Amino acid sequence: MVKLKSNDDKEFEVEEAAVIQSEMIKNMIEDGCATSVIPLPNIDSKTLIKVIEYLNKHINMGKAAETGEEDDLKEFDEQFVNMGWEELFDVIMAANYLNIHELMELCCQSAADRLKNKSVRAVREMLKITNDLTEEEEQEIINDAPWAFEGPEIDDTVN
Amino acid sequence: MGTSIDDGGPFPEDLTLDILQRLPFKSLLRFKCISKNWYGLISSPAFVGKHFNYHGNKKRPKIQFHDIDRPASDDDLIPMIIFSEDDSEGGGEGTPLIEKPHHLRGFGVDKLFYGPVDGVFSFSGTRSTTEYDPCLGLWNPATRVVTTLPPVHFKPQPAFLLDIAGIFGFGFDPPLHNSSDYLNGTYYWMVQDDALLSFDFGSEVFHQNSRPDVPRHHFSSLMLLDGSNKIMAKAFNSVFTIWLMIEPGVWNKLHTFQCTSIIEPFYRGFWDSTTAIFLDTSDWLFSYDVVTQETKPLGFQLQGDHCSICVHYYKESLLPI
Numbered sequence: 001m002v003k004l005k006s007n008d009d010k011e012f013e014v015e016e017a018a019v020i021q022s023e024m025i026k027n028m029i030e031d032g033c034a035t036s037v038i039p040l041p042n043i044d045s046k047t048l049i050k051v052i053e054y055l056n057k058h059i060n061m062g063k064a065a066e067t068g069e070e071d072d073l074k075e076f077d078e079q080f081v082n083m084g085w086e087e088l089f090d091v092i093m094a095a096n097y098l099n100i101h102e103l104m105e106l107c108c109q110s111a112a113d114r115l116k117n118k119s120v121r122a123v124r125e126m127l128k129i130t131n132d133l134t135e136e137e138e139q140e141i142i143n144d145a146p147w148a149f150e151g152p153e154i155d156d157t158v159n
Numbered sequence: 160m161g162t163s164i165d166d167g168g169p170f171p172e173d174l175t176l177d178i179l180q181r182l183p184f185k186s187l188l189r190f191k192c193i194s195k196n197w198y199g200l201i202s203s204p205a206f207v208g209k210h211f212n213y214h215g216n217k218k219r220p221k222i223q224f225h226d227i228d229r230p231a232s233d234d235d236l237i238p239m240i241i242f243s244e245d246d247s248e249g250g251g252e253g254t255p256l257i258e259k260p261h262h263l264r265g266f267g268v269d270k271l272f273y274g275p276v277d278g279v280f281s282f283s284g285t286r287s288t289t290e291y292d293p294c295l296g297l298w299n300p301a302t303r304v305v306t307t308l309p310p311v312h313f314k315p316q317p318a319f320l321l322d323i324a325g326i327f328g329f330g331f332d333p334p335l336h337n338s339s340d341y342l343n344g345t346y347y348w349m350v351q352d353d354a355l356l357s358f359d360f361g362s363e364v365f366h367q368n369s370r371p372d373v374p375r376h377h378f379s380s381l382m383l384l385d386g387s388n389k390i391m392a393k394a395f396n397s398v399f400t401i402w403l404m405i406e407p408g409v410w411n412k413l414h415t416f417q418c419t420s421i422i423e424p425f426y427r428g429f430w431d432s433t434t435a436i437f438l439d440t441s442d443w444l445f446s447y448d449v450v451t452q453e454t455k456p457l458g459f460q461l462q463g464d465h466c467s468i469c470v471h472y473y474k475e476s477l478l479p480i
Contacts, residue, residue: 089170096174104177112181120192132195141192145302148188 002029003037004052006045011037018055023099042097047090054080054103081110085126119156120149126158176206180213184301184475202479211277211476278476301475347381355381357407368408373400399435401449416449 002019004012020026028034040048057076081088088107095103115123124131133141142149179187179201187210191198200206280298295308346358347368355368401413414433435447436457444457 089174092174092177093170096171108174108178109181111178115178115190116182116186118186120189123190123193129194129197131193133192133198138192141198144304145188147303148185149192151185154189 002034004048005037005039006043006048007041008045010045010048012045012048012052014052014055015059018052018059021055021058021100021102023101025098040097043094044090047087047094050080050083050087050091051094051098051100051103055100058102077106081107085111117153117155119154122156122158172200176200176209179206180210184477187477188302201477207477207479211474211478277478278474279478280473299476299478300473302477302479304479355408366407369410371402371410371412373402399449414449416447416452 001013002016002025004014004019006012016029020029025034025038028038057073088111092104092107092111095107118126123129182190187201191201278299278301280300282296282298296305297308298305347355355370357366357368359366398415398417400415402410403413405411433448433450435449437445437447439445441460443460446455446457
């Protein structure tokens with residue numbers, strides 16, 4: 001078992017087989033730097049719980065393929081990324097810090113899929129971005145590629 | 160943590176780029192309008208390169224072809240189609256992505272397109288459709304931007320070259336070329352007297368390199384695939400041989416194959432390292448895997464004279480021109 005400590009001082013015990021999916025922790029263990037508790041100053045407990053949930057589920061990726069549990073894993077992934085933007089960004093940052101490649105892929109792709117067909121207005125609202133372009137600048141960008149702003153797939157809803 | 164993806168928030172820029180690189184062109188061109196920060200990120204050369212390579216690794220290039228003998232008329236525009244094998248952005252197999260590009264109207268683009276290099280084609284044409292005023296231009300089909308280059312005043316002899324910012328090389332072909340390719344800052348042409356000519360842009364030196372041992376009367380063409388030069392040779396009995404250039408002038412025989420399932424197919428080039436594109440006698444395009452020897456119809460029939468149709472292998476890019 002490996003002990004991880006979040007930045008709000010909560011400790012979590014994780015099986016070594018699960019936690020070594022993080023390249024960072026795997027390297028620490030190999031270098032003998034993981035004898036007691038591993039402090040994770042960039043990750044809060046809420047995010048760490050999500051990451052550990054992912055690690056535990058993906059503990060035996062190879063086995064899943066053998067036993068036909070791939071569909072189960074796929075379903076888990078779909079459910080897993082079903083979270084708010086702030087939470088998703090926190091998990092992406094944690095996955096990046098811990099260097100968990102598969103989790104990065106999953107979350108970044110999910111973010112891209114959600115944004116892909118959104119209108120400019122919807123993206124700004126979803127991601128709480130303030131538009132600091134002047135009306136003229138904005139019009140100029142639209143004039144460069146007006147076709148990119150039209151189409152039946154463009155979705156103005158915020159979700 | 161109250162994370163925001165916009166600048167000022169703690170969400171790092173490189174992670175934003177990780178997400179944005181997965182988006183299709185249309186979304187990115189639209190999202191330039193989100194904020195100053197997003198405009199800067201999406202327009203930055205670093206991101207353009209990242210996006211090009213990300214998609215380049217995931218997808219096979221699209222095929223662009225145009226009919227070089229049909230003149231562009233007003234209602235016909237440029238007889239050209241970009242089509243992809245399988246693309247969630249633009250429809251299924253055999254669906255043209257761009258057909259008769261309207262944004263090229265008015266440029267009097269004539270018969271010849273070159274490239275593409277990093278998703279950009281160059282073309283020669285005339286500025287006016289009524290009088291002859293020759294010009295060179297660049298075209299990025301993904302961003303639909305067309306631009307003309309400043310006039311150049313020199314006589315092409317025997318070949319003339321164009322190099323822009325060290326990224327592009329486009330060959331312009333006086334009659335002696337068969338085909339040309341740009342690799343590692345060096346431009347390669349096959350010339351009719353069985354030589355392979357190269358020009359190094361760094362040292363500005365021409366070299367004559369040896370070609371593989373292919374009989375002169377065999378059809379052969381030069382292609383750049385997977386970052387290396389390859390020569391495709393065809394004998395009269397429809398036997399094809401592919402040679403790989405290991406280093407300048409040194410060639411290795413890579414594949415030999417014979418298309419047996421169709422009679423007299425017209426070879427149109429390679430799609431990826433093992434997939435050749437052919438045209439059958441009724442002008443249908445199909446692919447042929449040289450390893451598995453499988454043929455697969457692409458579901459697309461060319462209109463016009465098949466002998467004058469050019470096929471280009473095209474990867475979209477956001478590169479500004």
